[in-house]
Amino acid sequence: MGKWWQNSTVYQIYPRSFNDSNGDGIGDINGITERLPYLKQLGIEVIWLSPVYQSPNDDNGYDISDYEAIMDEFGTMEDYDRMLAEANRLGLKIMMDLVVNHTSDEHHWFIESRQSKASEKRDYYIWHDPKTNGEPPTNWAAAFGGSVWEFDEATGQYYLHLFSKKQPDLNWENENMRHDIYQMMRNWLDKGVAGFRMDVINMISKDPRYPEGELLKTGYNDGSPYYFNGPKVHDFLQEIHQEVLADYETITVGEMPNVNVDQAKLYTGEDRKELDMVFHFDHVGLGDGELGKWTPKEWKLTELKKIFTRWQEGLDQVGWNSLYWSNHDQPRAISRFGDDRAQYREKSGKMLATCLHMLKGTPYVFQGEEIGMTNVKFDSIDDYRDLESINAYHELTDKGLLTEDEMIRAIHQRGRDNARTPMQWSSENHAGFTTGEPWIKVNPNYPDINVKDALAREDSIFYYYKQLIELRKQHEIFVKGRYQLLHPDREDVYVYERVLDDQVLVVLTNFTDQVVSVDMTVDLTKATCLITNETEAIKQTEAGYTLQPYGAYAFLLKR
Template identity: 45%
Template sequence: MKLTWFRKGTIYQIYPRSFNDSDNDGVGDLKGIIEKLDYIKSLYVDIIWLSPIFSSPNDDNGYDISDYCSIMPEFGTMEDFDELLKETHKRGMRLILDLVANHCSDEHNWFEEAKKSKNSPYRDYFHWRKPGPDGGVPNNWKSFFGGSAWELDEASGEYYLHLFTKKQPDLNWENPKVREEIYNAMRFWLDKGVDGFRMDVIPLISKPLGYPDAPDFGFRKIIEEVYANGPTVHKYLKEMNEEVISKYDAFSLAEGVGIDDSKAGLYVNEDRNELDMLYHFDILECTIVNGKFEEVSPFNLIQMKEIFKKWRDAVHRTGWIANAMGNHDFARMVSRFGDDNKYHSESAKMLITMLSTQNGTLNIYQGDEIGMTNISLNNIDQVRDVQSLNFYSENQLTKRYSEDLALQMINKEGRDNARTPIQWNDEINGGFSLNEPWLKSNPNYKNINVKNQNHDSTSILNFYRNLLKTRREHDVFVFGDFEEIEFDNPNLYIYKKTLGEDKIMVLLNFSSSEESYYYGSRSSIANGSKVLINNYDDLLLDDKSIVLKPYQGVILDL
């Protein structure tokens, strides 16, 4: 594999609404990001990914776009964006945008024109169907956010498809005019100097022929078997690459919803000329059985090892993936996979030690570098996430759970957990804004914030900085061949990585108790190794064993 800048780089995801509010209106903005570029640079990241900044009525916080070539006024102006791009490049970093091409907003001019007449030239920009045999919805498809995926347009008597909210009508990629509209929008930003796109739910752009009913199995399976990987998806992605991406020094990062490891190569193998890398969801969803809030299963380390291995094997030396344990759609990494209480610092450091040594491009979500945690919202009026609100509303009708339990479930898995404002200091609203933020700040900003950690050599923040600097200096972190050790150990994750003459060993304790790894006569580990990374001050080892403290993470240079 070519050691391209985007494969070796580290991506830092910014959720603009919650990053930094420069004008104190309670909403983060582009000037706020510019103010913090030196901070981002200090993290040794290479690529900034911005969640959507385009014009939007904000039904789904910008993932419902009403104009692909303008800036949401809340975030600033096109001049602000141009300055952000220039200042990012000046610091030696790259910038990618979040392209939402499966659907747009119902307030986009295309959809407003489409509704005016069945003969409108924009009608075929969307998926319209007549009522079903019973006079109701055309089929049994469900929205990702609950309820039917079809909404009746009373004026025409036809239904339009929306796999997300009813204000996010799906675009009809079968129409070449739609594809060219999207390609032109991509060219607009690439011509400005943008370095690529993270492509939201891109596997869903091709719909099954005839819109057949979904079989009666779990929703995750429906996504994989019905909504994603449609009959012409690869044709469109090849066309997109040929017509747009390949003509720039840019890359494409696909959100891999609905793609399992067996299909990964079809999207990202180098000889396919489709996408540059895939952002899979198996780690992020490893505790979710069949829905964000319901049927949540306990975290299982062996299952996580299996997930990393199957994806590593799926694209080994043929394609590329990105690795993430947190983003804007899931609860906080340390709250889900670590211990956000007694071993908060230790587990946050251990988790990034693991993630940074997996093969692939590393993705960090804003705030994880200081160990931001889940928030406990006191009532439904404080919830802002449309997915959580829809779950709560449906439960009001079904009465499946008590109101208190439904709110508890939202607090555990809801998307607002990841969207609370960044905690810059211990002042009002964590230094995010002088006025009330659009989403309540996590009260623990008094203790967990950038200012407190910035000059503390033992902090999570400075651990990230040291680790990412070391990762940049050692290609074996990113590209090394794996040798798993004690794979069936339920508490320890241990592996060696080799790239030419470079060898490292990674030892991770996922438990709250001391755990020992016995390596017997292989005394070179004790005698000939150097500690590159350690989230504790010491390492207990002798000529036969290593004792790892609770949530200890260590990288040895062998």
């Protein structure tokens, strides 16, 4: 049945928003431990834990000041060890978030690095002299706005930060730095974690020439061609494998913005000994406008199908796909790709789950996806907590590129805080997430959308996800079957097959709120229906097989 992680389903926990055990309004590790039986009931095998390391929290934990300590707000290392032991007892594996493109500016390496040019840790980070006119070495734009370079008065040089100025980039050219990272990774694996999700790992190798990029509307240049998939990234990843991963049975996934299929073949090819899979961003960028996600446009189903098909066919036999609709950086799946109106929310959520989980790859479920959580509409920028959204709001409105109303609408649609509102456990105050005041407001729809309600109804999205996850363990075709797209030009349905020997898995999904018909060459009335979100068996008419609004079916048959 393939490698263990090919049969598995991964559940992502964003700890700050998952479950608060002590009433301070912030999710914590003991809160996760309390809810492990819930995840066991869902049927997942792997938990991807977003960062829980010590951090001043400039970017919600992705700015790490100590890789081997736990953030005070989340608890202690003893709490973590207890959680890990309980997870292991329940047969659940923990995959840590590894953030090694950058650290916090409060990490002791950076504190030492900035003290003087002669510091032993100076070259753990990327320092450059100003241009002759005193300006930064390049005019590259940082991901969270402004320049990627920050001037440091003490030594008269700039340091590089591709994200916030409080997230200085590590210098992967430095062998000592690399080996300190490897030792830290081994320490976590020795503790018993199952592997790593590697944050923006294809950005660790920079073009040492630091050329200027193309001018952007924001007034900065696009430096991305010079730090995505850089000259030594494969050398570094192969060294990580050789120095660390080869000695353990692990799961690894690299978060990789701006990666294409051919590059992913190199990153995930088994003979390459780099990573098991990558997160690409092609589908979550659908509908990006002139200013990216802040000027969202309509997207077409044919575009989505082309993207998934390109990745399904491209990595077949040579690599492995990760499958996801949403995560902590993306809007809620139902609001983004389905229909979050009350009459269609659950139906479209089940349809999206069917479409994704039947593809070839390892599926990822983001917390709350399994109960159909949706985007939130806060009225004011003051209610948002995400650094990216807040910075973009001020930068784009100050420059007159977008109005305040346009920016708030864009954040409603695509902002990261959509994923970060607290997990909705019950209809009690603050959705049962905390007895205190939550760090970010709860989505007001929690009385209708919550775990307690989902567990009480046999037809809820939760039990549908549970069924999908179980099917994956029962049928080898889910893991090994080859993918074939049907009806590529239709804008209403996504229909595909998976084929293994004489078995065929047929998946039909309707992405619209209309009744549609689909013509098929096989007789589905005689096939085994593995799962459907419809209440009746599929019907055949002269026009083909009928799918109700957001209907989904998966059939298994023999040729």
